[in-house]
Structure formats: C-alpha cells, structure tokens
Amino acid sequence: MADESQKWVLMVTAQTPTNIAVIKYWGKRDENLILAINDSISVTLDPAHLCTTTTVAVSPAFNQDRMWLLGKEISLSGGRYQNCLREIRARANDVEDEKKGIKITKKDWENLRVHVASYNNFPTAAGLASSAAGFACLVYSLAKLMNVQEDNGRLSAIARQGSGSACRSLYGGFVKWVMGKEENGSDSIAVPLVDERHWDELVIIIAVVCSRQKETSSTSGMRETVETSALIEHRAKEVVPKRIIQMEEAIQKRDFATFTHLTCADSNQFHAVCLDTVNFLLNVSQILMVCLIFRIISCVEKWNRSEGTPQVAYTFDAGPNAVLIARNRTSTSLLLQRLLFHFPPNSETDLNSYVIGDKSLMEDIGIQDIKDIEALPPPPEIKGKVPAQKYKGEISYFICTRPGRGPVLISGDSQALLHPDSGLPK
Numbered sequence: 001m002a003d004e005s006q007k008w009v010l011m012v013t014a015q016t017p018t019n020i021a022v023i024k025y026w027g028k029r030d031e032n033l034i035l036a037i038n039d040s041i042s043v044t045l046d047p048a049h050l051c052t053t054t055t056v057a058v059s060p061a062f063n064q065d066r067m068w069l070l071g072k073e074i075s076l077s078g079g080r081y082q083n084c085l086r087e088i089r090a091r092a093n094d095v096e097d098e099k100k101g102i103k104i105t106k107k108d109w110e111n112l113r114v115h116v117a118s119y120n121n122f123p124t125a126a127g128l129a130s131s132a133a134g135f136a137c138l139v140y141s142l143a144k145l146m147n148v149q150e151d152n153g154r155l156s157a158i159a160r161q162g163s164g165s166a167c168r169s170l171y172g173g174f175v176k177w178v179m180g181k182e183e184n185g186s187d188s189i190a191v192p193l194v195d196e197r198h199w200d201e202l203v204i205i206i207a208v209v210c211s212r213q214k215e216t217s218s219t220s221g222m223r224e225t226v227e228t229s230a231l232i233e234h235r236a237k238e239v240v241p242k243r244i245i246q247m248e249e250a251i252q253k254r255d256f257a258t259f260t261h262l263t264c265a266d267s268n269q270f271h272a273v274c275l276d277t278v279n280f281l282l283n284v285s286q287i288l289m290v291c292l293i294f295r296i297i298s299c300v301e302k303w304n305r306s307e308g309t310p311q312v313a314y315t316f317d318a319g320p321n322a323v324l325i326a327r328n329r330t331s332t333s334l335l336l337q338r339l340l341f342h343f344p345p346n347s348e349t350d351l352n353s354y355v356i357g358d359k360s361l362m363e364d365i366g367i368q369d370i371k372d373i374e375a376l377p378p379p380p381e382i383k384g385k386v387p388a389q390k391y392k393g394e395i396s397y398f399i400c401t402r403p404g405r406g407p408v409l410i411s412g413d414s415q416a417l418l419h420p421d422s423g424l425p426k
C-alpha cells in the first residue's frame with residue numbers, strides 16, 4: 001500500500017436506477033440472507049428521473065466505515081449494511097492508480113475503511129423503492145472501487161442482502177429476480193429479461209400521493225403476511241409461478257393487453273394478501289389513502305373498458321403511490337388529461353412542480369397553466385356521470401418517466417458527493 005502519511009483518497013461515483021415490480025416480491029424464506037418465497041419481475045425506471053447517486057472513497061486516513069445519506073450521517077452498524085460491506089470486501093482485488101501513485105493489494109482491503117455518501121433524487125422511504133436504488137448503488141460503487149471482478153448477476157446477490165428489491169436494480173429494462181433453491185442464496189439473483197430499448201414505446205407516470213415516510217416498512221409488513229396469511233402460500237406456490245411464465249412471454253412479445261392484465265391482477269393480489277394479514281390495521285389517514293387508490297384504479301379501469309383494449313396498467317407498492325404504465329405516447333397524453341381532470345392541483349401549486357420528469361408530455365397536450373387544466377373536458381367514458389367533486393390537491397405531484405438503463409459509473413470528481421482531498425461530504 002502507498003505510504004500512509006500521504007493520506008491519499010481514492011473515489012468512485014455511480015448512479016443506479018430504481019425499479020417497480022410488475023409481479024411482486026412479498027415474503028421471505030430467509031430473513032437474514034433475504035431470500036424470497038417467489039420469483040418477481042420489475043421494470044427499471046429511467047435514472048434521469050429517479051435514481052441514487054453514491055460516492056465511495058477509501059483512504060488510509062479513514063479510521064472507520066462511515067456513511068452520509070442525503071447529507072446526514074447514518075449508522076452502518078445494521079446487519080444489512082454490514083452484510084453488503086463484508087461480501088464486497090471478501091471479493092476485493094488489487095487496485096493501482098499510477099497517476100496518484102496508489103497501490104492497494106487484495107489483502108490491504110481488510111484494514112482499509114471506506115466513506116460513503118449517497119443522494120436519492122426522489123423521496124426516501126416513501127414507497128418509491130429508495131432502498132432498491134440505494135443498496136444497488138452502494139454495492140455497485142463499492143465493487144468498482146475495490147476492483148471486484150464479478151458480473152452484475154453476482155453483484156445482485158450481494159445487493160439483495162441489503163434489500164430484496166435492490167437486486168433487480170443492477171440491470172436496465174425488464175428484470176427477473178429468480179428466487180433460487182440454495183440455502184446459502186447463491187442462486188437467488190437478478191437476471192435481465194430485455195433491455196430498455198426492447199419496449200421503448202412504454203411511458204410511465206407515477207402519481208406521488210404522499211412523500212412522507214411510510215408507517216409500516218415492507219420488511220415488517222411482509223414478515224407479518226408470511227406469519228399470518230393463509231392466502232400467501234397459495235399466491236407463492238400456485239399463482240406467481242404461472243404469472244411469471246406468462247409475464248415473460250408478454251414482455252418478449254410486447255403484448256400490452258396480457259401485460260396489463262397480469263400487472264393489475266398482481267398488484268391487486270398483493271393488496272389482497274396485505275388485507276389477509278393479521279395486525280394489518282388501518283388508521284384513518286390510511287383508509288383515506290386506500291380510497292384514493294381505488295379512485296385511481298377506477299379512473300384507469302373505466303377508460304380501459306371503454307377503449308376495448310387496455311391503454312394503461314396500474315401497480316401499487318406498499319403505499320398509495322400509483323405507478324401507471326401506458327402503452328405508448330398517444331395513450332399517455334390521454335392518460336395525463338384524465339389524471340389532471342380528476343386530480344387537479346391546488347390553485348396555489350406551481351404547475352412546473354406538479355408534473356415533473358419528462359415535461360414534453362405536457363406540451364403534447366397543450367397544458368401551460370392551471371387554467372388549461374380547469375378547461376379540460378370530462379373524459380368521454382364518464383359522460384353523463386361527471387363527478388360533482390374533483391379530487392383537488394390529493395396528489396402531491398406526477399413523475400413522467402419511462403423504462404431505463406442499469407447502473408453506470410460517473411467519471412470525474414465534479415458530480416462526486418465526497419471531497420476528493422478529505423473524503424468528507426462536499
């Protein structure tokens with residue numbers, strides 16, 4: 001290793017997307033290794049709109065592993081962080097940076113400590129899979145820093161030990177998490193199905209209902225489901241295996257009707273097993289959220305039915321945020337008009353922050369200010385049954401996005417979150 005008195009800092013920055021499951025993971029067969037009771041399939045979201053950026057640094061000057069999340073120091077002592085750090089360190093290799101005169105041998109890594117800084121460009125712990133992008137980015141960036149020579153599939157098995165859904169964020173496009181059979185989890189990995197260019201007509205709109213932190217974590221929610229629900233076994237053993245085969249075929253063939261049917265059915269069944277969970281008590285604010293979920297579902301289902309062929313699929317995770325996947329740009333325009341008609345912003349809301357992400361969709365429908373939203377006609381499928389009341393201000397904002405690519409390295413130090421001289425947050 002280079003002379004410790006030099007106090008050099010070596011850094012890597014990476015960006016990793018989040019993902020949303022269309023066939024859900026819900027339930028573990030091993031809590032520590034994070035092994036699922038069924039396979040799952042997700043779509044990776046465009047990191048331009050939802051991603052984690054993580055910088056990892058190593059220096060002989062660091063005396064402990066430290067991490068800052070969104071600028072605030074957090075503890076790395078939790079089992080999930082420790083498992084990821086241990087597994088990556090065990091695979092570290094020699095690293096040489098000739099320009100900086102740094103040479104780290106495989107053995108040195110045992111004694112070197114790391115600093116980690118991470119930032120999510122979307123709300124954390126609010127049901128938008130921050131743990132997925134976060135742990136995938138942690139593992140990916142550490143693997144690059146430590147010159148780990150394993151492919152993303154092997155890295156996914158490490159990210160999985162941080163958060164199950166994180167393993168699917170190691171690839172772009174549509175991704176399957178194979179639950180695996182081995183007790184040590186070695187075959188429980190993510191497998192890319194198709195990349196993000198395969199079905200590039202799809203457009204995704206996320207209705208963010210509440211960006212506050214959730215009340216029940218997915219981790220404890222699914223534990224209670226496995227312990228108390230009689231339905232979950234039927235779902236994992238009978239329903240999901242068939243759906244996985246059908247979903248893979250629908251994705252390969254870009255068969256939107258089958259894709260929609262499976263995605264909506266699986267989201268609904270996920271809600272059904274939650275309702276079948278003892279202790280799944282709803283407080284008043286959660287009941288209001290459930291009502292909102294049903295309003296969104298009803299708006300989508302009425303439209304799909306009136307068109308004869310599905311135009312949009314819906315899916316929800318462990319919170320009220322709706323993820324709506326539209327078949328193409330034309331149906332996205334029609335969807336956005338419907339969403340804005342039913343869920344207009346409060347009059348004081350700035351339209352620029354009400355629809356974020358790919359704003360060109362707003363240009364497509366000619367909406368420039370709130371008056372244009374107020375002037376939207378009722379969608380034809382509700383003619384004669386126009387609701388007396390619109391749900392003004394019930395959605396915080398919409399994110400317009402699309403299927404996206406997997407993790408990437410960011411070159412240069414300008415986007416790094418740690419200072420190149422001190423290795424402390426910028």
Ligand SMILES: Nc1ncnc2c1ncn2[C@@H]1O[C@H](COP(=O)(O)OP(=O)(O)OP(=O)(O)O)[C@@H](O)[C@H]1O
Pocket residue numbers: 052069118119120123124125126127128129130131132133134135138217218219317318319
């Ligand atoms: N950028 C990040 N780097 C490392 N860990 C992160 C990062 N962002 C979030 N996490 C971890 O994930 C936890 C949040 O996970 P949680 O499952 O509660 O929420 P979520 O992933 O946003 O929602 P859901 O899983 O329901 O979609 C945080 O408390 C933190 O431990």
Ligand SMILES: C[C@@](O)(CCOP(=O)(O)OP(=O)(O)O)CC(=O)O
Pocket residue numbers: 020021023024025026034040131162163164165166218219220317318
């Ligand atoms: C509903 C889900 O989003 C559940 C995600 O659960 P997590 O991956 O957050 O849970 P842990 O493995 O305990 O960290 C469905 C899914 O993403 O497949």
